[in-house]
Amino acid sequence: MSQLTPAIRVLEHSLMVYRRTWRGSLFTTFLAPVLFLAAMGFGLGTFVDKGNPASLGGVAYLVFLAPGMLASQAMQTASGESMYPVLSAIVWMKTYTAMVATPISTRAIVIGHVLWLTVRLTLVAAVFVLAMVVFGATDVLHGLLMIPVGVLTGLAFATPITAFTATQRTDNAFPAITRFIVTPLFIFSGTFFPISQLPALVQPLAYLTPLWHGVSLARAIALGNVDLGLAAVNLAVLVGFIASGIGLAFVTFSRRLVQ
Amino acid sequence: MPNGEAPPLIHARQLTKRFGEFVAVDGIEFDVASGESFGFLGPNGAGKTSTMRMIGCVSPLTSGTLTVLGKDPATEGAAIRARLGVVPQEDSLDMELTVEENLIIYGRYFDLSYSEARSRAKELLDFVQLSERAKDEVEPLSGGMKRRLTIARGLINEPDLMLLDEPTTGLDPQARHLLWDRLYRLKQQGVTLVLTTHYMDEAEQLCDRLVVMDKAKIVAQGSPRQLIDEYATKEVLELRFPPGAQASLDGRLDGLAERIEKLPDRLLLYTSDGDAAAVAVHERGLRPEQVLVRRSTLEDVFLRLTGRALVE
Numbered sequence: 001m002s003q004l005t006p007a008i009r010v011l012e013h014s015l016m017v018y019r020r021t022w023r024g025s026l027f028t029t030f031l032a033p034v035l036f037l038a039a040m041g042f043g044l045g046t047f048v049d050k051g052n053p054a055s056l057g058g059v060a061y062l063v064f065l066a067p068g069m070l071a072s073q074a075m076q077t078a079s080g081e082s083m084y085p086v087l088s089a090i091v092w093m094k095t096y097t098a099m100v101a102t103p104i105s106t107r108a109i110v111i112g113h114v115l116w117l118t119v120r121l122t123l124v125a126a127v128f129v130l131a132m133v134v135f136g137a138t139d140v141l142h143g144l145l146m147i148p149v150g151v152l153t154g155l156a157f158a159t160p161i162t163a164f165t166a167t168q169r170t171d172n173a174f175p176a177i178t179r180f181i182v183t184p185l186f187i188f189s190g191t192f193f194p195i196s197q198l199p200a201l202v203q204p205l206a207y208l209t210p211l212w213h214g215v216s217l218a219r220a221i222a223l224g225n226v227d228l229g230l231a232a233v234n235l236a237v238l239v240g241f242i243a244s245g246i247g248l249a250f251v252t253f254s255r256r257l258v259q
Numbered sequence: 260m261p262n263g264e265a266p267p268l269i270h271a272r273q274l275t276k277r278f279g280e281f282v283a284v285d286g287i288e289f290d291v292a293s294g295e296s297f298g299f300l301g302p303n304g305a306g307k308t309s310t311m312r313m314i315g316c317v318s319p320l321t322s323g324t325l326t327v328l329g330k331d332p333a334t335e336g337a338a339i340r341a342r343l344g345v346v347p348q349e350d351s352l353d354m355e356l357t358v359e360e361n362l363i364i365y366g367r368y369f370d371l372s373y374s375e376a377r378s379r380a381k382e383l384l385d386f387v388q389l390s391e392r393a394k395d396e397v398e399p400l401s402g403g404m405k406r407r408l409t410i411a412r413g414l415i416n417e418p419d420l421m422l423l424d425e426p427t428t429g430l431d432p433q434a435r436h437l438l439w440d441r442l443y444r445l446k447q448q449g450v451t452l453v454l455t456t457h458y459m460d461e462a463e464q465l466c467d468r469l470v471v472m473d474k475a476k477i478v479a480q481g482s483p484r485q486l487i488d489e490y491a492t493k494e495v496l497e498l499r500f501p502p503g504a505q506a507s508l509d510g511r512l513d514g515l516a517e518r519i520e521k522l523p524d525r526l527l528l529y530t531s532d533g534d535a536a537a538v539a540v541h542e543r544g545l546r547p548e549q550v551l552v553r554r555s556t557l558e559d560v561f562l563r564l565t566g567r568a569l570v571e
Binding site for chain 1: 278315317318319336337338340341343345347349350351352353354355356360364365367368369370412416
């Protein structure tokens with residue numbers, strides 16, 4: 001067995017489950033964001049574009065909004081996948097408990113979960129990019145480049161949340177994560193309007209969140225104005241969150257499952 | 260002690276597990292030989308599950324020595340677990356998968372090919388009499404069926420050693436007997452079984468040898484027969500008096516038995532001849548509401564060793 005084999009077995013488990021449950025996630029992960037994009041991009045966009053705001057960089061609101069929505073959507077999907085399903089695998093259904101009784105280690109479980117999220121986020125981002133191409137918000141080439149940005153943005157949230165979930169005994173804390181982290185970031189991290197519109201005091205806060213970096217990078221690709229220095233910072237922040245999240249999850253999973 | 264030249268499958272010396280200040284397992288020592296059926300008998304909280312988790316390499320020992328299948332759990336955990344079959348106390352089946360898929364994916368964890376996992380799953384479902392439910396979801400299965408599926412899952416890698424933590428707790432008598440029958444067949448096939456239980460009848464049915472645990476320590480060990488011979492008499496006379504009457508008996512039963520245990524609801528008289536003791540009770544003018552003569556069991560052994568009943 002190679003080092004990665006046990007983690008791939010964990011991924012296989014998720015895929016086997018997804019084969020049974022994918023229908024249930026159709027609306028929330030595929031249809032809803034596309035509808036949202038249509039409503040905001042075309043509906044709201046019509047009004048925004050009439051004002052012809054310079055801060056949008058001279059593009060239609062739909063074109064400005066769509067890359068941000070892609071990153072936000074990835075954040076939401078990945079966060080959701082790292083709360084209830086992970087807690088269930090530890091506390092309710094005990095899937096992970098069953099796994100650690102086999103040659104699968106806690107580290108392999110963490111890596112396997114990250115692999116699964118990568119697959120899932122790639123799917124979500126690909127569907128979203130397809131919608132963007134259909135709506136004329138981007139072209140195929142730029143769209144394809146945005147997919148990995150969506151995946152990295154999602155993982156930057158998912159890995160620390162996964163580490164946190166492994167410390168929990170109940171789902172009590174999850175609504176707070178959604179209410180106080182995921183939703184505010186969705187609104188204030190540059191998805192709907194440039195953060196230059198935020199009060200100057202609050203702006204630096206946005207730079208601390210992985211979502212802004214994901215939005216910034218995706219949008220730069222979409223608008224074709226990538227600044228290599230900024231893009232490198234964006235990537236470094238995303239990768240930094242992912243690496244720390246995985247490191248933390250190694251610790252919390254081991255403490256929880258092997259004691 | 261195991262005989263023959265073969266090294267023991269499990270070897271434990273001064274095995275200790277602490278959680279902070281709490282001592283879950285306190286310096287216990289035992290060996291389990293290949294092909295043996297070995298039990299940990301004791302009440303809840305005696306340290307049975309903690310011991311099982313250390314053997315299963317999912318709980319590092321605090322101190323002492325433990326080798327499983329000749330290897331060290333601290334450094335070769337994955338290699339040991341590859342050869343174990345584990346039936347945990349609480350079901351950990353995947354409710355989102357079918358009965359068959361639960362076995363197949365578990366086989367994958369042991370690096371079986373899909374075709375191998377599928378063919379073993381088929382055989383094992385047959386063995387635990389769940390073939391007709393192969394394509395069904397797990398959720399609607401009865402408790403007994405879920406346990407049987409968990410046992411089938413634990414067998415998917417053809418383990419050298421099967422660890423069963425309270426395999427029949429919470430099951431109805433019929434389901435328990437079916438499960439015992441399957442476990443007995445495994446034993447006949449030469450699979451080494453290590454199980455925990457707080458049911459003395461289960462220990463008597465399944466274990467060649469067992470240790471009695473109480474408060475993190477081993478208080479006695481031997482075969483069920485040896486333990487009964489050593490710590491109990493051949494027969495037990497159970498007397499049940501009307502409520503309140505038991506307290507006023509003081510001294511009137513003296514000399515009728517080798518030993519008398521007073522339980523809240525009845526008296527147990529340990530004697531080699533229960534019928535004779537019953538007659539003697541009657542001759543002393545005592546009129547218990549219920550009189551029962553029975554053979555001694557491990558329950559009596561446990562009572563003798565700890566002064567408490569196993570299942571309260």
